[in-house]
Amino acid sequence: MRFWIVSLALFLTLLPGPVLAVTEIEISAPGEQSIPLALTRLIAHEGPQADQFAAEFNEVLNADLDLAGLFHFVDPAAFLSDAQRLGLFSNQVDFSQWRLLGAETLIKGTYTLEGEELKVEARLFDVINRRLLTGRRYVGKVKDVRRMAHAFADQILKELTGEEGPFSARIAYISNQTDNKELWLMDVDGKRPIRLTDHRSIVLNPDFSPRGKEIVFTSYRAGNPDLYRKEIYTGSEAKVSYQQGLNIAGRFAPGEREIALTLSKDGNPEIYLISTSGRISKRITDNWGIDSDPSWSPDGDRIAFISNRQGNPHVFIADVFSRETTRLTRRGNYNATPAWSPKGDRIAFTRQQAGRFDIFTIAADGSDERRLTFGSGNKEHPRWSPDGRFLVYSSDAGGNRAIYVMRADGTGARRLTTLESDCRHPAWSPRW
Amino acid sequence: MKAIQLLKISLAILVLVSGLFGCATTQTAPPVDDQAKISSADMAQESEVMGVQDQPLQSENVPSHEMIAGMERIHFNFDQFTLSAEARQTLGQNAKYLNANGTVQVVIEGHCDDRGSDEYNLALGESRALAAKSYLVSLGISAKRLSVISYGEEKPLDNSTGEAAWAQNRRAEFKAVR
Numbered sequence: 001m002r003f004w005i006v007s008l009a010l011f012l013t014l015l016p017g018p019v020l021a022v023t024e025i026e027i028s029a030p031g032e033q034s035i036p037l038a039l040t041r042l043i044a045h046e047g048p049q050a051d052q053f054a055a056e057f058n059e060v061l062n063a064d065l066d067l068a069g070l071f072h073f074v075d076p077a078a079f080l081s082d083a084q085r086l087g088l089f090s091n092q093v094d095f096s097q098w099r100l101l102g103a104e105t106l107i108k109g110t111y112t113l114e115g116e117e118l119k120v121e122a123r124l125f126d127v128i129n130r131r132l133l134t135g136r137r138y139v140g141k142v143k144d145v146r147r148m149a150h151a152f153a154d155q156i157l158k159e160l161t162g163e164e165g166p167f168s169a170r171i172a173y174i175s176n177q178t179d180n181k182e183l184w185l186m187d188v189d190g191k192r193p194i195r196l197t198d199h200r201s202i203v204l205n206p207d208f209s210p211r212g213k214e215i216v217f218t219s220y221r222a223g224n225p226d227l228y229r230k231e232i233y234t235g236s237e238a239k240v241s242y243q244q245g246l247n248i249a250g251r252f253a254p255g256e257r258e259i260a261l262t263l264s265k266d267g268n269p270e271i272y273l274i275s276t277s278g279r280i281s282k283r284i285t286d287n288w289g290i291d292s293d294p295s296w297s298p299d300g301d302r303i304a305f306i307s308n309r310q311g312n313p314h315v316f317i318a319d320v321f322s323r324e325t326t327r328l329t330r331r332g333n334y335n336a337t338p339a340w341s342p343k344g345d346r347i348a349f350t351r352q353q354a355g356r357f358d359i360f361t362i363a364a365d366g367s368d369e370r371r372l373t374f375g376s377g378n379k380e381h382p383r384w385s386p387d388g389r390f391l392v393y394s395s396d397a398g399g400n401r402a403i404y405v406m407r408a409d410g411t412g413a414r415r416l417t418t419l420e421s422d423c424r425h426p427a428w429s430p431r432w
Numbered sequence: 433m434k435a436i437q438l439l440k441i442s443l444a445i446l447v448l449v450s451g452l453f454g455c456a457t458t459q460t461a462p463p464v465d466d467q468a469k470i471s472s473a474d475m476a477q478e479s480e481v482m483g484v485q486d487q488p489l490q491s492e493n494v495p496s497h498e499m500i501a502g503m504e505r506i507h508f509n510f511d512q513f514t515l516s517a518e519a520r521q522t523l524g525q526n527a528k529y530l531n532a533n534g535t536v537q538v539v540i541e542g543h544c545d546d547r548g549s550d551e552y553n554l555a556l557g558e559s560r561a562l563a564a565k566s567y568l569v570s571l572g573i574s575a576k577r578l579s580v581i582s583y584g585e586e587k588p589l590d591n592s593t594g595e596a597a598w599a600q601n602r603r604a605e606f607k608a609v610r
Contacts, residue, residue: 089466123470132466140475147475170481181586185481194483202586204550224581225554235482246558246582249551262551267562269555290555306552313511313552334511336549352547380549425550 035160037071038103038127040083042120045110053111053118053145060149061107063189064167067390067414068157069407074103086110088123088135095130103127107156118142122152124159134159146191154431157387166385169429171392172196172206172215173403177421183217185232188385188392188428190403190416196230197237205425209252212430216240216250216259227261229276240278249293253300260284260294260303271305271318284318285325295340295347297364304328304338304347315349317364328366337381340364341408343388348372350380359393361408372410379404385428392416394424497539497607502529506564508602511548513559515567523564526606527571537609539579540564545598546585557582564604579609 039062042054065071076083078101082094088108098106109122123135136155138148150167157165167188175184175193180200186193197203199221206217215230227241227250241247245264252259258273258281271284271294285291289309296303300320307316312333318325329335334352341347346361357378362369373379377397384391392405398419403426406413417423503526506519515523530536542561544553561580569575590597 121470132469135466135470137470137472138475139472144475151473151475182484185483194481196482196484198484202583204586220583220586232481235484245580246554248554262555264555264558269558290552290559292551292555293549306549308511308552313549334548336552350549355547357547378547 033070034072035070035105036074036103037065037105037107038074038079038083038098038101039065039076039107040079040109041076042109042111042122043084043086045086045112045119045121047113050111050113050118050142053113053142056145057109057111057120057122057149060146060189061153064150064153064165065156067405067407067412068153068165069412070157070160071105074098074101083108088121090125090130090132093125093130095125095127098127105133105160113142116141118145118148120145120148122148124156146187150187150189163387164431166387166389166428166431168432169212169386170432171403171416171426171428172208173394173417173423173426174203174206174217175417175421175423181422183215183230184423186416188405188416193417196232196235205249206427207251208427208429210254210256210430212432214252215427216252218248218250227259227278240276241274242278251294251296253296254298255300260296262292262294271303273320282320284320284323286323293337295338297340298342298344304340306336306338315347315362328364329362329369330366331369335360339382339384339391341384341388342386346408348382348384348391350382359391359410370410372406373413381425383427384408386430390428392426392428394426497541497609500529500536500538500606500608502526502533503538503606505603505605507599508560508604510545510598510602511556513556513563515563519564520567523567524571527568527573530568530573530577537577537579539581539607539609541587541605541607542580542582542584543587543589543601543603543605544585545601546588546593547598548585550584550586554582554584557584560602560604564606 041058080097082097104127106125106127112119118140120138124133126133134155136152153167154165169188170185171188172185174181181202182195183197183203183206184193184195199219202220204218206215208215213232217228218225219228225246225248226239227247228237229240230237243263243265246262246269248262250259250261260273262269263272269290269292271291272280273282274280287309289307291305291307293306294303303318304315306313314335315328315338316325317328332351332353336350339348346363348361350357351360357380358373359379359382360371377395379393379395382391382393389408390405394401395404400419401422401424402415402419403417403423404413404415504522506522540561542557544557565578565580588601590600
């Protein structure tokens, strides 16, 4: 009988640690909580060593997760033997090593290089509960390594917060790198810039269609500020609105079928809605003053815009159906470029005070105004990431105007473009 | 005897158990729950973005209209499109020129300094050009000879910053339509 008891006892201790109390990792907003994360470098599963890809994947993932603001990184110099070990299943990871370093989450991965083809397997583990949280297997070309890392960063945010990250998206912007202002597109970390227009004129103010396949922008190519539409994948381009006077500040409605823009065909700038073929479907504002810079509420029911109808430029909100208009901003004497958060709750805008522009946000009901930027330089053109976590904007703090990104609470600001050219008017694409 | 049998059985169970659950370093028999959380993505399926090829740079701007020697530009205050007394005087001179040169077609360009929203400035630039046009019309110049375009803050005269440069850049210019 004693043997039975002994072997039963052995039996029980050999069972993998029963998950008794599973504590979920809960994060609701950047900065609220910081999780210690050990981010190991990809190791070669089989095939040739290609350290540069492992390093690049690591660097991209590190930057994205750092911007996310949810983590602090365990110093890689302290990593023990498990960082070099191949096993990616949760029963192959030596979690006790990571616990010793204070890590609560762990990223491990492998790559396989076959000619030009690159396979990456990456996994996120919960160190405390010794379990896999999420894993992804990417197959692509060697040049796709950055996109793989961005996609995994998105996946990590989805697993930990329930909402996917915006890192696989792109940022459209205007740069004068070729001496003319043209439309450009880059990754959300500022890398891989690519020029989309060759108008050799003045190109302004891009906006993405809700599915991200098209961009509208204004160009002086034909001698008047007209609105153009461009398909990103085919490169095909068409003039959408070319009324006499201004055809500017085009913004796709959330439903993709209409565009709000500013027209001055009657001698005074007003907000109109047009179809994607340029036909006017509705006039939103009717006022002697300047009305411009429309920005849709995410439900498409309201439009924030700028108007000087009460003297100084302020942000107003118009109901698309009743056209009833209310004033949003009360403070300051020059408020501009409203951008409605995709979450619907807040509106970002710029304010000039003491001769300098800074970025503010305000609740959609006009309460709870907050200033996000401080210090030198004019910060302008704020636009939200599709998940509402980040704001991309332009600033001339470094001399030339450049594109910057920060968290929605104003922390973590960093420059994305070089200072060699003037870059402005960023627009964050929907999820790619 | 019975005890030995029991020992054998329990050893068998032990072997079975360790075979089932493995030890931490086993490279085989992955737990099923891991697999369920792993998805695949083929990065090559995404279409490529069509970029513009780099071409030799030659400035091919929309031909800018020609300055007219007899017509002076006028200037404005910050965020204003009202005409100052000085601007009205200049416009009076410009109207004389237009009366003396009855075939000249004019495009009035409205410009701003680089402070403020780009779109608001495009609107403001247009208001400045329209203010100049209205005044010329009130002086008897046919509206058919006058068109307007706003460049907002896109074409500054002086690229530096500071009140002197800004004041230079807040202007309306009069150019001959070619």
